[in-house]
Amino acid sequence: MSRSPDQVIEKRLERLRAVLHQEPFLTDRELAARIGVSLPTVRLYRLRLGIPDVRERTRQLAERLVRPRSLYASEVVGEVVELELGRRGISLLRTTGEMAFARTGIVRGHYLFAQANSLAVALIDADWALTGSARVRFIRPVRVGEEVVCSARIQRSRGSTHLVVVDSRVRQAQVLRGLFVVAAPRDGPTEEAGDEDGSGR
Structure with a gap:
């Protein structure tokens, strides 16, 4: 039995809600492709x-944001939209374009690393935190204009040391x-303390 036009529209509206719940930063063009309708x-x-459109959705998420303790929000590479x-x-x-190699248009890896590292540090519920070590794998190149959604979670904690798992994606890829191993020693920073790229404080 075929669906009526109203049923088809309702099904698409349900699909739109579900897609945006999972991926709130999709543009209208990406949503149209995902649902199979015109822009x-x-x-x-x-x-x-x-x-609202993607920029307004991002702004609204940012307004509800809990601010990081271990570093200033301005020190996080990228917009923190959930914390x-x-x-x-x-x-x-x-x-x-400023982030990319001029010849290829591929975004330099240190921007992706900095996004992941600074978000890992921002998760720590302490007045300061530093990256102790990191194991990172780059899966595929990111090109200028693509938006990278980085998700991080604390997998486990032992005392003041935390293991943070990070996953960065462009759309579903x-x-x-x-x-990342991130530490927040209780005795506070020393003159010798610091990580490689200074993203913690």
Whole structure:
């Protein structure tokens, strides 16, 4: 039995809600491709559901954000859009030409590392934290214009030392994964303390 036009639309609206729940940073063009409708149609669906565009969704998430303790928000590479201190967080990196190699348009790896590392440090519920070690694997290149969504979670903690798992993706494709050991000693920083890239303090 074929569906009526209204049933088809309702099914697409449910799909739109579900996709945005899993991936809130998708653009209208990406949503249209995911749902199988035109760009004007996905915009009409968003308006019908009262869902703002991607920039407004990002701003709204940022307004509800818990601020990091272990470093200043401005020291996190990318926009922190979700943060549960001591548990998990998400950041969004909008790549630009200044981040890339001129010849290839591929984003330099240290930007992806810095996004992952600074988010791992930002998770720590302490006045300061430093990266002790990192094991990172780059899965595929990121090109200028792509948006990197980085998710980090504390896998386990032992005293003041935390193992943080990081996963960075462009849409559904994984581009980086890493394990960071982040420490927040109770006696505070010393003159000798510091990590390689200074993303902790």
